[in-house]
């Protein structure tokens with residue numbers, strides 16, 4: 149009830165929630181109280197949480213930040229939602245996001261922008277900006293986000309919280325509305341790494357309903373948080389400290405790295421030579437997959453349908469023209485173009501080859517070091533409305549996007565401030581080394 153009251157009091161300014169599910173939350177909280185009284189409380193019993201509005205929830209609208217799905221109510225729960233419920237977690241509602249997770253500032257939502265709780269004139273980052281702002285403002289202790297090219301880590305950095313993108317395949321994507329299926333991954337956003345560990349333990353694992361989820365034991369992340377960092381080898385990718393990095397962000401990140409040295413870690417420089425190709429490759433691959441995934445919104449099966457269509461083609465055209473926002477349309481156009489006959493080899497196939505090189509860069513670096521560290525984003529949170537052209541917005545993701553192309557895990561850890569705006573330290577590790585990331589983040593906190 150106190151979390152719901154706080155949402156009521158503060159979210160008018162922040163706009164971090166699209167739907168608040170008060171009745172369901174109170175009923176679930178009662179059930180958790182009863183379980184606790186009966187002595188069989190599960191790991192998250194009674195914990196208030198929020199879900200990015202990309203996770204399907206039975207009986208509750210799942211809008212994906214889009215007019216297209218404004219009236220869509222899923223007939224089932226996403227696997228991660230089911231797991232949270234089974235663990236006694238209490239969802240308070242669905243958080244705001246960039247439409248179909250396309251964006252880095254949360255300004256692309258049909259439901260309006262979210263504001264950064266540290267400074268209401270700043271963006272919270274995106275696309276999981278609602279989840280990040282809700283946690284940062286203390287509306288909920290933890291939330292789920294998704295990360296296709298940085299959408300957990302960058303808003304976590306902008307809002308001064310901890311956000312983990314797990315290894316591709318660690319967490320089931322069943323019931324998570326698809327943006328770019330080979331890149332999408334759900335994960336925890338919370339104030340601390342310890343809270344992220346608890347949430348990841350709950351949501352990770354193989355799922356027969358997602359063939360890309362990996363059948364691999366889920367470690368006890370919480371138990372490994374204090375594993376000693378003495379002798380840890382940290383690599384600083386030189387490409388992550390070059391032109392375009394805000395000096396105050398760089399200072400905060402370098403100060404954080406000194407703390408690790410004082411804990412016994414060894415630091416050296418490494419190179420990820422194909423870094424400059426990550427954004428171009430991503431903006432071919434992600435829109436290609438998106439154009440295919442979003443073809444299902446045709447006015448027939450889900451959500452929005454235009455009024456009085458004259459024929460099938462008119463139904464498709466007007467439904468999609470009315471239902472999708474500008475950025476989503478831009479991505480569909482890019483995606484259908486790069487997949488079209490005559491361009492496929494030059495764009496899509498080439499981007500897949502580049503993707504392979506980017507992945508190899510990380511594997512080579514991890515032959516030398518245990519983890520990589522650098523800034524999560526090149527700048528602190530920018531002002532609402534400040535990034536006007538799409539390419540400058542895409543450049544926000546310069547340090548986060550390659551991680552999704554490689555499928556490795558990454559975490560953003562709060563590491564001080566630039567002025568009044570938080571800075572995130574990004575830590576990257578080999579596939580399935582989430583325990584290491586969480587331990588590294590925890591011991592800084």
Ligand code: GLN
Nearest residue numbers: 249250251296297298299
């Ligand atoms: N900002 C990137 C994009 O717009 C990444 C978004 C995400 O990770 N969902 O595609």
